Amino acid sequence: MRTYVKIQKDGKETLFYAFLQVKNNCLIITRSAGLWKPLKRVIDLSKVSYLGEDQYYGGKRIIFSYEDEQFAIFESGPAIITDLHNQLSLTNEVINYGKYPRYS
Template sequence: MNTYIKATQGTKDHCFYAFVEFKDSMLVLSSFQGLNRSVIKKINLADISGLTKDNYWGGQRISFYDQGTLYQFFECGPAVVDYLQENLFV
């Protein structure tokens, strides 16, 4: 699934469009660079805290903290939030 993500650490924001998938108890965020896919971040599901789901400007948003960084996943296309919700809210 592809979606927009905002990562906030302290006062710095990093916004990007990424492919999101779950592998071996990890949330893997990757981005395509031409034909290659580079991994941006691997997040251990056990380290996630403050998991929330809300609405942001008419779309759904899922947010959580990992090692002091706030990750926000924005609804972008069908089933993205549902996919995240099914794998994170267990």
């Protein structure tokens, strides 16, 4: 699935359009070549912390922390967050945290 992803680390943030996959208990985030360098991140879902789902300007988003970075995955099409929510098997674990403290 394709959607917008924001990564925050050390006070810097990167927002880009990415392709997301869930394989072998890992979330794979891929940004293809274009104006920026290609990027591929493999996130071990068993090491994710601060996992939550909330509303952001009327759309849903999934937020989580992994190692020293914070991630936000935004809804940019029909059922993207719902599909990701189901693929990650987070139906019982995702909690509505409200406004995540590290994101504005």
